[in-house]
Amino acid sequence: MTTCLIIGGGGMLGQGLAGALTARGTLAGAALSHLTLFDVVPARAPEGGIPVSVETGDLCAPGEAERLVSSRPDVIYHLAAIVSGEAERDFEKGYRINLDGTRNLFEAIRAENGRSGYCPRVVFTSSLAVFGIPLPDVIGDDYVVTPLSSYGTQKAIGELLLADYSRRGFFDGIGLRLPTIVIRPGKPNAAASGFFSSILREPLAGKEAVLPVGTDVRHWLASPRAAVGYLVHAGDLDTTAMGGRRNITLPGVSVTVGEQIEALRKVAGDEAVALIRHQPDPAVEAIISTWPKAFDTRRALDLGFAGDASIDAIITAYLEDHAGAAS
């Protein structure tokens, strides 16, 4: 029997993961017997036969991490973070939530390890933001991490702590550098990366979308379905093959905005493409120009992380998962 805790269980990935685990009914090679969703606001509990606890709190509050760990869940997903824009605007809040919160969790597990030998699987979501220019066109698994944002710095530090705590045997950790998630459901948001989703999602719903960059911009994308699959696989995986390197860049599809638009045309026709309004935004163009374009994710592929086949498959998955989203 496996018990599981999802910290950040109310977010897009946390909800997708909770749904997938409940539907699947197993994790880490055994039946899933209990799931706890922790977030700052109450998470929606997935439907299904598995008992679910929904808890709210602040991972940075004194004693909170210890309380969460005291039930000794077999698998802990740590997905909670404040996003890059907010971490850049509010330096102290970013370090408090993204660094101190993560360290609180890791220290609480270490303390429980010292008391009882407890040694859970810990899956930590990192980010492509750990990479900073100059970058090669295709980034290999051995390329240096030099973040150029406070968010990326906090994630890179989380990766280092995860690897050291794992090496010392306090827990068995895996850090996942997720691609940019496309197509995010919901409404357009203010994130610089938001247009990668909205130029597909909005026209599919018969709505106008704004494209702030040129069609030659290339980036590294994965579907929400693939991202949830990565999280589930990271809960199941035998980590012995990882050696001392506990953090991995995950497979994605490297496509240009132009290729995204042609994939949209195949599914939804010229009238959908006509809903994309090109309105260059030099600020967004400047941010995007520093982002990775493509990776060689040999290590992740060798470890069995399987991604999307193509941008067409990403669009198809979205339409399947959100029936009625198309106009």
Place this chain on the structure above:
Amino acid sequence: MTTCLIIGGGGMLGQGLAGALTARGTLAGAALSHLTLFDVVPARAPEGGIPVSVETGDLCAPGEAERLVSSRPDVIYHLAAIVSGEAERDFEKGYRINLDGTRNLFEAIRAENGRSGYCPRVVFTSSLAVFGIPLPDVIGDDYVVTPLSSYGTQKAIGELLLADYSRRGFFDGIGLRLPTIVIRPGKPNAAASGFFSSILREPLAGKEAVLPVGTDVRHWLASPRAAVGYLVHAGDLDTTAMGGRRNITLPGVSVTVGEQIEALRKVAGDEAVALIRHQPDPAVEAIISTWPKAFDTRRALDLGFAGDASIDAIITAYLEDHAGAAS
């Protein structure tokens, strides 16, 4: 006029740096007007015409970093750390001194920056221990950092914080990954790297030395004189050419133990070499096998960091700096 604070001013590098700065009388393009040496025990003040304050304390004690920063030194060298063996034996102490101490310092500078616009040069000593196997024979500036010790993890986190605080404009930082220092003066110590010095230093003084590894072991070395030169240069340097990458691997000489021994033979003859007793130690051999062998330090060379010419030059420098050390 430049004022300077050396945290860890009592150690081998701190003492060498204090002596070099006092002898030189300038730093960061201006006359050096005051030097503060801070350490856990009273540091020896160098002789010379520059006013020197010697202070003792614990960088981790509440208020201590703020007190040190309150005099707003123009250049701060942060050399203080507990060494790798102790950081590995005592997990909590290592993180407290090497991570929390560094963060306390950086936070104190940020607070003063917020009050007065203070923005000092900060020179931080990192380590080759940020690298972990698998490693190529020659490691380039773009190679990934994956430490396999708690010490290396703490140094790698310090590097990330240094880069982010610099990018945000709280200070103007440089992180230096120093080669293994050879010939360390003094007595043989328990460090795994100690033999790289003792197989030269002890025979030069007519004493026996123990070699725990094979003569084909290759490593990356610099003299204490070169290391002090790097620290001085890092205090002077214009950092604009560094971009977002504030941490650099410094030049060294890549030599085998056999090449070290032949260099000794040239200076001190067969009788000196005969004082080296080969006594293989599988534990030391295992540790050393995970260490870097050589680097391509293009970035550091482009930034004007000049190292030792050869292992012969390292031995010659030692004999010049420690007249009477030879038997």
